[in-house]
Amino acid sequence: MSKIKPLFMWAGGKTKVLKYQLPYLPNAIDIPSYSEPFFGGGAMFLHIMQKYNPEHAYINDINDSIMNIYRSVKKDPEAFCNVVDIFQAKYIRLSKEDRKKYFFEVRHAHAYDYNVWDKPFEAAVLYFLMKTGFNGIWQINKNTNDRYGTPAGLLNQTDVVYDKDNVMAWSQLLQKVNILSGDYIDCPTAAFTYFDPPYRDSFTKYGTTWDDAATEKLIEHAKSVDGHVMLCNRCDGSTFFDDRKGNLNLVRFPVTYTAGRKEKTSTGYAAKPATEILLYS
Numbered sequence: 001m002s003k004i005k006p007l008f009m010w011a012g013g014k015t016k017v018l019k020y021q022l023p024y025l026p027n028a029i030d031i032p033s034y035s036e037p038f039f040g041g042g043a044m045f046l047h048i049m050q051k052y053n054p055e056h057a058y059i060n061d062i063n064d065s066i067m068n069i070y071r072s073v074k075k076d077p078e079a080f081c082n083v084v085d086i087f088q089a090k091y092i093r094l095s096k097e098d099r100k101k102y103f104f105e106v107r108h109a110h111a112y113d114y115n116v117w118d119k120p121f122e123a124a125v126l127y128f129l130m131k132t133g134f135n136g137i138w139q140i141n142k143n144t145n146d147r148y149g150t151p152a153g154l155l156n157q158t159d160v161v162y163d164k165d166n167v168m169a170w171s172q173l174l175q176k177v178n179i180l181s182g183d184y185i186d187c188p189t190a191a192f193t194y195f196d197p198p199y200r201d202s203f204t205k206y207g208t209t210w211d212d213a214a215t216e217k218l219i220e221h222a223k224s225v226d227g228h229v230m231l232c233n234r235c236d237g238s239t240f241f242d243d244r245k246g247n248l249n250l251v252r253f254p255v256t257y258t259a260g261r262k263e264k265t266s267t268g269y270a271a272k273p274a275t276e277i278l279l280y281s
Contacts, residue, residue, distance in 0.1 A: 004050060004169045007069065008127070009136030010041030014196060014232070017276065018043055020253035024280045026192055026228040028052045035193040036060070037184035039067070041136075044194050044230075049173050060180035060187035063138070065126055065148065067181040072123035073167055074174035081164050083124035088161050091132065096155050103132055103152040111144040131161045185221065195222055195231040200240065212240070219244050219279070228281055235275040248279040 006015065014021070021044070025031075034054045036045050039061040048054065061067050072080045091102055107129055114122050126148060130136075133150040141149030180187055184197070197218055198210035215233065222231045223246045233241070235252055242250060255276050 004046055004173060005163070005166055006041040006043055006046065007073070007167065007170055008041065008130045011136045011138065015041070015043040017232075017253070017255050018047060020255075020276075021230065021232065021278055022047070024230065024249075024251065024278060030228060031192045033057065033190035033192070035188060035190035036196070037187035037193070038196045038198075039070075040196065044196070046173075048192070048194075049177075054191070055176070057177045058180060058188050058190060059177055060182065060184060062181065062183060064181040065122075066138075067179055068119055068123045069127050070170075070174060071179050072120040073171050074177070074179065076120060077168050077171035079120060080124050080127075081167055083121055084128050084162060085164075087125065087128040091128075091161060092157065092159060099132075099155040100152050103129070103155070107144060107148065111147045111149070114147070128161065132157070184218070189225045189227060189229075192228045193222075193225050193230075195229065197231075197233065199234040200236065215240075216244060219246075219248075222279065223247055225281075229279075231279040233277055235277045237275075241277050241279060245279055248281055251278050251280075252276070253278070 028051070031048060031052045032055050034045070034048050034052075034057040036042065036058070037060045039045070039059045042059065045057070045059060049057065059067075059070065087106065091099055094102055106125065110122070110125050110129060114125075117125070129148055129150070132153055132155065133148075134153045137150050138148070139150040140146050143149065178188075184195070195218060197215070200210070200212060200215050219231065219241075222229045229248070231248070235241070252275050255274050256272070
């Protein structure tokens with residue numbers, strides 16, 4: 001099987017920073033089970049599942065719409081892809097201008113007609129929107145019924161908008177995975193638990209505020225886990241995490257943000273360099 005990729009682009013996803021985190025992973029023999037309570041795109045999950053093949057895993061995210069995609073891919077990937085194929089076929093033959101109109105038509109239907117759809121169909125429609133939306137951003141709007149409201153992306157796909165083989169590979173990988181959707185505190189921990197929460201003082205992708213109190217509560221939870229843990233976040237130059245890490249180790253490493261954090265230069269806008277922290281046991 002070729003290397004499996006995330007199902008979709010996800011702002012804040014860890015694909016590009018894994019190289020900094022991997023040296024701090026526990027030994028393979030210590031990873032019989034895996035848990036990721038803030039799932040999103042699942043970059044670390046893919047690495048662990050493909051390299052270490054734990055006996056079982058838990059993935060969780062409070063965004064039920066996202067987890068519905070994973071549930072649907074796990075249960076019946078053929079039916080899921082059949083729906084995406086219908087939307088893809090219509091989209092691909094349109095001009096760029098008409099693609100944009102079609103994107104917003106589908107987004108409107110997803111916002112207001114979903115209550116007459118079954119959950120697998122809803123998941124496939126959302127997946128199509130995420131593959132044609134802007135830059136992996138998750139945005140909810142009042143004018144989209146507090147549902148997916150991300151604008152259209154570049155709309156420059158040539159023949160496909162998604163990789164069907166990758167979806168099928170995900171389905172196989174998810175067969176021994178427990179897929180949850182709720183508060184992180186209710187997600188079981190494991191031999192290795194990876195916490196990738198919203199950044200401190202951020203307005204999260206789901207329309208709620210993740211403040212310092214929430215971060216402190218999570219750190220205390222991580223320190224109490226009976227097993228190996230990792231917890232990542234953005235570093236603002238303060239000693240916030242140093243002062244709270246307790247029995248956990250802390251390292252910092254450079255990152256470059258490509259979504260939502262660009263700085264103006266003399267020639268336009270460039271990805272903004274920053275620093276992230278990793279707490280680990």
